Amino acid sequence: MPSVSQILTLSVSALTLASAALAEEVRVYNWSDYIDEQILSDFTAATGIDVVYDVFDSNEVLETKLLAGGTGYDVVVPTGTFLQRQIQAGVFQPLDKSKLSNMGNIWPEIAARTDRYDPDGTYSINYMWGTTGIGYNVGKVTEILGADAPVNSLSLVFDPANAEKLAECGIHILDAPEEMIPAALAYAGMDPTGQDQASLDKAGEVLKAVRPYIQKFHSSEYINALANGDICVAIGWSGDVLQARDRAAEADNGVEVEYSIPKEGALMWFDQMAIPADAPNPDGALKFIDYILRADVAALASNYIYYANGNLASQPLLNEDVIGDTAIYPDEATVANLYTVSPPAPKVQRTITRLWTNVKTDQ
Amino acid sequence: MGRRLLIFVPYFWLLALFLIPFLMVFRISLSDYDLAQPPYSPHFTGNVMEVVRALDWENYTFIFGDSLYLNSFLSSLRIAIISTLLTLAIGYPMAYAMARAPRGVQPLLVMLVILPFWTSFLIRVYAWIGILKSEGLLNLFLMSIGVISEPLSILNTNTAVYIGIVYAYLPFMILPLYATLEKMDDSLLEAAEDLGCSRMEAFWRITIPLSLPGIIAGSFLVFIPAMGEFVIPDLLGGSNTLMIGKTLWVEFFNNRDWPVAASVAMLLLAILIVPIVLFQKVQEKEAGL
Numbered sequence: 160m161p162s163v164s165q166i167l168t169l170s171v172s173a174l175t176l177a178s179a180a181l182a183e184e185v186r187v188y189n190w191s192d193y194i195d196e197q198i199l200s201d202f203t204a205a206t207g208i209d210v211v212y213d214v215f216d217s218n219e220v221l222e223t224k225l226l227a228g229g230t231g232y233d234v235v236v237p238t239g240t241f242l243q244r245q246i247q248a249g250v251f252q253p254l255d256k257s258k259l260s261n262m263g264n265i266w267p268e269i270a271a272r273t274d275r276y277d278p279d280g281t282y283s284i285n286y287m288w289g290t291t292g293i294g295y296n297v298g299k300v301t302e303i304l305g306a307d308a309p310v311n312s313l314s315l316v317f318d319p320a321n322a323e324k325l326a327e328c329g330i331h332i333l334d335a336p337e338e339m340i341p342a343a344l345a346y347a348g349m350d351p352t353g354q355d356q357a358s359l360d361k362a363g364e365v366l367k368a369v370r371p372y373i374q375k376f377h378s379s380e381y382i383n384a385l386a387n388g389d390i391c392v393a394i395g396w397s398g399d400v401l402q403a404r405d406r407a408a409e410a411d412n413g414v415e416v417e418y419s420i421p422k423e424g425a426l427m428w429f430d431q432m433a434i435p436a437d438a439p440n441p442d443g444a445l446k447f448i449d450y451i452l453r454a455d456v457a458a459l460a461s462n463y464i465y466y467a468n469g470n471l472a473s474q475p476l477l478n479e480d481v482i483g484d485t486a487i488y489p490d491e492a493t494v495a496n497l498y499t500v501s502p503p504a505p506k507v508q509r510t511i512t513r514l515w516t517n518v519k520t521d522q
Numbered sequence: 523m524g525r526r527l528l529i530f531v532p533y534f535w536l537l538a539l540f541l542i543p544f545l546m547v548f549r550i551s552l553s554d555y556d557l558a559q560p561p562y563s564p565h566f567t568g569n570v571m572e573v574v575r576a577l578d579w580e581n582y583t584f585i586f587g588d589s590l591y592l593n594s595f596l597s598s599l600r601i602a603i604i605s606t607l608l609t610l611a612i613g614y615p616m617a618y619a620m621a622r623a624p625r626g627v628q629p630l631l632v633m634l635v636i637l638p639f640w641t642s643f644l645i646r647v648y649a650w651i652g653i654l655k656s657e658g659l660l661n662l663f664l665m666s667i668g669v670i671s672e673p674l675s676i677l678n679t680n681t682a683v684y685i686g687i688v689y690a691y692l693p694f695m696i697l698p699l700y701a702t703l704e705k706m707d708d709s710l711l712e713a714a715e716d717l718g719c720s721r722m723e724a725f726w727r728i729t730i731p732l733s734l735p736g737i738i739a740g741s742f743l744v745f746i747p748a749m750g751e752f753v754i755p756d757l758l759g760g761s762n763t764l765m766i767g768k769t770l771w772v773e774f775f776n777n778r779d780w781p782v783a784a785s786v787a788m789l790l791l792a793i794l795i796v797p798i799v800l801f802q803k804v805q806e807k808e809a810g811l
Contacts, residue, residue, distance in 0.1 A: 217775075219775040219776050219778075220775060222775075222778065223774065223775045223778065225559070226558075226559050226560055226561045226778060227559075227560055228559050228560065244557065247557050248557045248558050248559050248561065249558065249559060250559050336776075373761075375678070375760075375761065376761050505555055505557070505778075505779075508777060508778070509777050509779065512772060512776045512777045513588070513590065515776070516590060516769075516772060517590075519761040519762065520761065520762045520763075520764050521761075521762045522593070
């Protein structure tokens with residue numbers, strides 16, 4: 160869902176930056192809590208190009224803007240599945256790789272995985288990638304479910320017996336059907352990438368069984384809620400949960416947050432930088448992307464936001480608590496258990512959205 | 523000549539800002555979904571004969587075939603009606619007190635009613651999150667005076683939506699009520715009392731009927747925007763608050779189905795036109811008196 164708070168911050172940042180309209184500028188539209196602001200000021204210092212940086216917290220909001228056209232943005236960062244459909248709709252321009260001097264830094268393994276969304280990376284370059292797993296409050300979950308709480312399993316949330324006990328303490332799940340339906344299917348032991356009617360029915364059944372125990376469907380609020388100890392469990396994005404972990408540690412409020420990749424498997428997603436076809440400053444956009452491709456910059460970003468990047472050259476520069484953490488850079492055995500999904504056909508999309516509305520409104 | 527020019531202005535306004543956008547939305551509502559930018563393919567370009575031949579009500583039949591839209595509509599209707607009645611119940615005594623206040627104070631009171639508009643609507647609704655949340659001002663206050671021991675969960679429920687709507691639209695109820703009550707002739711009340719009415723009776727038999735146009739105007743000013751409200755249910759309501767404004771949002775953003783979203787918008791408009799026309803009729807009648 161849209162968060163009006165994003166729109167608010169967006170308008171405020173647009174206002175403060177409007178005064179510098181004379182200098183060359185590049186307008187970037189990225190996910191919330193997804194960059195070290197230092198990178199933006201460094202980029203301006205290095206190139207003399209101002210950055211107007213706006214944020215969103217759902218692919219739907221970005222996609223609607225892109226499909227309407229005339230967004231005014233030079234760089235946008237959709238997730239692979241959405242990107243694939245947007246490429247078909249013709250909203251992006253091919254990247255002029257000759258202007259990307261740091262292309263050599265990319266991680267071929269990640270590029271190979273994103274090829275299914277954007278063959279040969281014609282339109283996009285990976286910014287970050289991650290998994291969708293479980294964030295939990297260690298102390299409270301242990302207190303409620305005991306020391307053998309299934310924190311590395313989706314049954315923590317999708318088993319009504321567990322969910323009921325955790326409800327009082329608070330469960331949030333992502334407001335993103337394209338991620339939660341595969342998770343429900345993985346829990347049910349079915350193919351998480353299934354989009355046929357039987358799969359969707361099953362996913363609906365799993366989700367509806369725990370619906371009464373879910374406090375909120377939201378895609379960014381859980382970071383603070385976990386960090387403040389307001390909720391016990393969230394199904395969320397890896398780096399966001401790890402940011403919550405760090406915020407809690409910094410606040411020293413007695414809250415200990417952990418992230419786990421469920422043993423049933425987890426969704427692996429890729430956020431890709433791309434340039435809209437009608438970008439006002441495509442050259443500036445290429446300079447920005449090239450800057451992000453620098454090994455030291457990519458490392459700075461990952462060290463700050465706790466997401467893995469698609470930049471092989473940055474790996475020696477990563478902090479040990481990033482590169483050494485299997486929740487961020489999973490080992491091979493875990494990677495083998497991760498899955499990726501394809502964008503649904505329009506008719507299926509409607510069924511999925513309808514199912515999601517039914518689940519959320521508890522009908 | 524000057525008079526014609528004067529009439530032209532509102533008509534131009536209506537044409538440019540209502541009729542043309544309306545026709546654009548209507549055209550999208552008859553289009554097909556398409557993976558393109560923008561995401562629909564129109565059936566026709568503008569030629570009238572072409573339009574008639576290509577009328578395609580597929581999106582409308584779809585909406586009637588799915589209970590979600592009817593349920594959202596009924597739920598919005600319920601929320602809008604209850605909010606309107608609450609606003610009336612709170613707004614009427616306030617407007618009445620304002621109209622009875624000493625002449626010199628009245629402009630100040632009107633000013634106070636308008637004052638909240640000086641702050642952004644969004645920020646005012648946001649402030650309610652701070653008031654209603656479980657560790658918010660309201661709960662802290664109620665707990666400190668010992669009325670409740672456990673915080674009430676109001677935020678993310680329909681109750682919060684009612685509070686938000688009543689708060690946001692109260693001035694739209696008070697101002698027309700005040701306008702009618704203020705110009706009421708006091709000697710009518712005196713006459714009623716002379717003729718043996720009690721104060722209460724005089725209020726019900728004189729004041730209420732005479733303020734009816736204000737009641738109707740205020741109710742429509744609250745009911746119509748409340749019906750299509752999106753921001754308040756989105757910020758204050760829970761995931762199970764079903765309102766047509768939110769359903770429209772989902773249609774537009776999650777399904778990327780502009781044609782169906784446009785059809786929902788057209789139907790909502792058609793449904794709202796009925797009370798607006800009734801309102802017009804009442805006003806005309808009043809003007810005729």
